Amino acid sequence: MLAGPGPAAPYADPLWYSRESSLYYNVSHERLGREIRAYVDEFIAPFADEWEKDGYVSAEALQRHAMRGYAAVSIFPLSPEHVPLDIPLPGDGKDRISGVIWGLSCGNSIGCPPVLNYGTPEQKAQFLPDVYASRSxxxxxxxxxxxxxxxxxxxxxxxxxxxxxxxxxxxxxxxxxxxxxxxxxxxxxxxxxxxxxxxxxxxxxxxxxxxxxxxxxxxxxxxxxxxxxxxxxxxxxxxxxxxxxFEIVISDFNHERIWLATTSLRLARVCAEDSYNYAIECEVFGKKLYGSQVIRAKLSSIGRQIDPASAYMEQLVYWMMVAHRDQNPKLRKIRHHQMGGLIANLKVMAGRVLENVTHEAQQVLGGTGYNRAGKGARVEQISRDVRVMGVGGGSDEILTELALNQEVRFLSAMAKL
Ligand SMILES: Cc1cc2nc3c(=O)[nH]c(=O)nc-3n(C[C@H](O)[C@H](O)[C@H](O)COP(=O)(O)OP(=O)(O)OC[C@H]3O[C@@H](n4cnc5c(N)ncnc54)[C@H](O)[C@@H]3O)c2cc1C
CATH class of the missing domain: 2.40.110.10 (Butyryl-CoA Dehydrogenase, subunit A, domain 2)
Incomplete structure (x- = not known):
């Protein structure tokens, strides 16, 4: 039984948290999920607003983040023994907080992989241990x-x-x-x-x-x-x-886009949680907001968008891990290239899910979803952050084109085999 951590609102957590089995996750993932959630609740959530207003994550928080291993784990790949879905899991836990998560280890997670993958042994020894220990x-x-x-x-x-x-x-x-x-x-x-x-x-x-x-x-x-x-x-x-x-600086785009997709889907789940909780508490016209069919339809559509996108993400991450474990470097590279178009489409899909879900959640919350304090504050913050998902790490227009082109190229290469 993978009774994962988390709240009871529908769609607020991935389905594997509440179901009997999973193709990808095991008890170890569950334990990791719990640990990350406890860490976020104690050390990040209470300060997120302050850091966002200041425009900085505190040095102490960055240090703690690294000492717990999260700076290192955000850099892909860690080792060939990496277990499936370890990338989304840390992201999935941390990304319940919008905004400031970009300040925690995002720079390392995109700046270090080129060093890890293309650096000489001397360069790796010079730069990476300091990052893992938060010295740089x-x-x-x-x-x-x-x-x-x-x-x-x-x-x-x-x-x-x-x-x-x-x-x-x-x-x-x-x-x-x-x-x-x-x-x-x-x-x-x-x-x-x-x-x-x-x-x-x-x-x-x-x-x-x-x-x-x-x-x-x-x-x-x-x-x-x-x-x-x-x-x-x-x-x-x-x-x-x-x-x-050129190849070196773009080499980590697949990893970056998976991270962005994971973030989008986790933030969409935050919208699901906060809008549901508001709907069951708030009274309008003498009855609970949740009693309105049009509101329940919104909540249902939120789940209908998030869960299929999550399932697609899990499948792609699994294939990415299979590619990563290939012992033959040439084949490994080809497998990663084959993933590029699919991951581009995933990133676009997840960003759009977040846009739609944020809109619906704000409608459920009414004015509360437009306020920086109170029950709608997380959704309000997400409504300010969401636009970056369609631009950062490659814009929707560019990735949409890339997705199709890569798939056409892949299929024609397969046909020649
Ligand atoms: C919050 C944030 C964080 C970022 N972090 C980093 C970072 O750490 N490092 C880094 O290097 N970059 C970073 N970026 C930059 C990001 O990668 C770029 O914003 C993105 O690649 C788009 O480039 P641009 O903004 O210059 O838009 P442009 O390339 O000028 O494009 C403008 C618009 O035109 C569209 N467009 C462009 N070409 C075409 C075409 N041929 N056909 C149709 N439409 C087209 C685009 O989709 C876009 O909508 C970040 C951006 C943001 C917003």
Whole structure:
């Protein structure tokens, strides 16, 4: 019996929490889920509002987060022995809190995998243990003021002069950039297009680097504008070969998009929980709001959207783990590529589920869902954060196109076998 932790509101938790069996989860996952939930309830939830208002997660909280292993576990892959669905589970537990979760370890989770997957043994030894112990933090710097969807169009240059690269340009919307020590950045070392891009680990406390927090609608503890003005970076910080960095900086997109999808679906469950609890408590026209069929239809449709998307996510994560465990590096890479289109579609689907569900939950909550305090506060916060799901990590328009193209390519390759 996988009696998982959690509240009793319909659709507020994944189905495996309340059902007899699961294809993917076991008692160990259940224990992990409980531990994460207790951690969030004690150390994150009570402070989330304050951090969101300040625009920072406290240093003490970041330290605790890392010491409990969550900084390390957010970086994929940890090891070939990784058990299925360990990626969504930590995310699924933490992401009951909107906004500030972006400030906790999101930068590491996207900035470190290129180091882990493409770094030399020396680079891994230099950078990763400090991240695991919260002595340093990473971010990923791809997007620029004039290059977002078009990653191959980045303009930040890194010119080699002796033992250093001299970096000039700017990066925009960089998650955790404001307090990161290192930025795994896409820089131009060669000609135009993909073939002129390298991946460079830039020290953000170096001379010539300036950082400014950006004011977005939501996820306030996060986005940063970074400028490089003749910033010097040791050539030893180059990941892989010069002009072969495009593949490196985009290599973690599958993992990032699964994380975003998991976050969307967990936040949708928060909307399910808070709107249901409000409906059974609140009285209108002399009876409970829940007594209205039109309200119950909204709550039912919330579940109808979240649970199928969750099932699709679990299937894809399972395949991703199978790919990851393949001992043959070439086959492993092919398997991961085959997942790209499906994961792109999952991310779009989950983001749209969250948009729809947030809307319905706010309707159930009425004015309460538009207020930053009280019973609708979590849903109100989500309504500010939700837009990032359709843009960050690849916009809906770009991913929709990618999903179809990749599937067509995959099927035609299969037909030739
Ligand atoms: C909160 C947040 C956090 C982020 N964190 C990071 C980070 O840590 N690191 C990082 O590098 N980046 C980060 N980003 C940037 C993010 O990846 C980009 O915003 C995203 O890739 C889209 O780029 P853009 O905003 O420049 O939009 P653009 O590329 O300018 O596109 C604008 C609009 O046009 C559409 N569009 C573009 N091209 C086409 C086309 N060919 N056909 C049809 N429609 C098209 C897009 O879908 C979009 O709707 C973050 C963004 C946000 C909002």
């Amino acid at each position: 933090k990473f971010c990923l710097g791809i997007t620029e003021p004039n290059a977002g969807s078009d990653v191959a169009g980045i303009k930040t240059t890194a010119e080699r002069k002796g033992d250093v690269y001299v970096v000039n340009g700017a990066k925009k919307w960089i998650t955790n950039g404001i307090y990161a020590d290192w930025c795994t950045a896409a820089v131009r070392t060669g000609g135009s297009g993909k073939g002129g891009i390298s991946a460079l680990i830039i020290p953000l406390k170096a001379r010539g680097v300036t950082r400014k927090k950006m004011q977005n609608s939501g996820v306030n503890a996060s986005s940063t504008y970074i400028e490089f003005d003749d910033a010097e970076v040791l050539i030893a910080n180059l990941l892989g070969n010069e002009n072969e960095g």
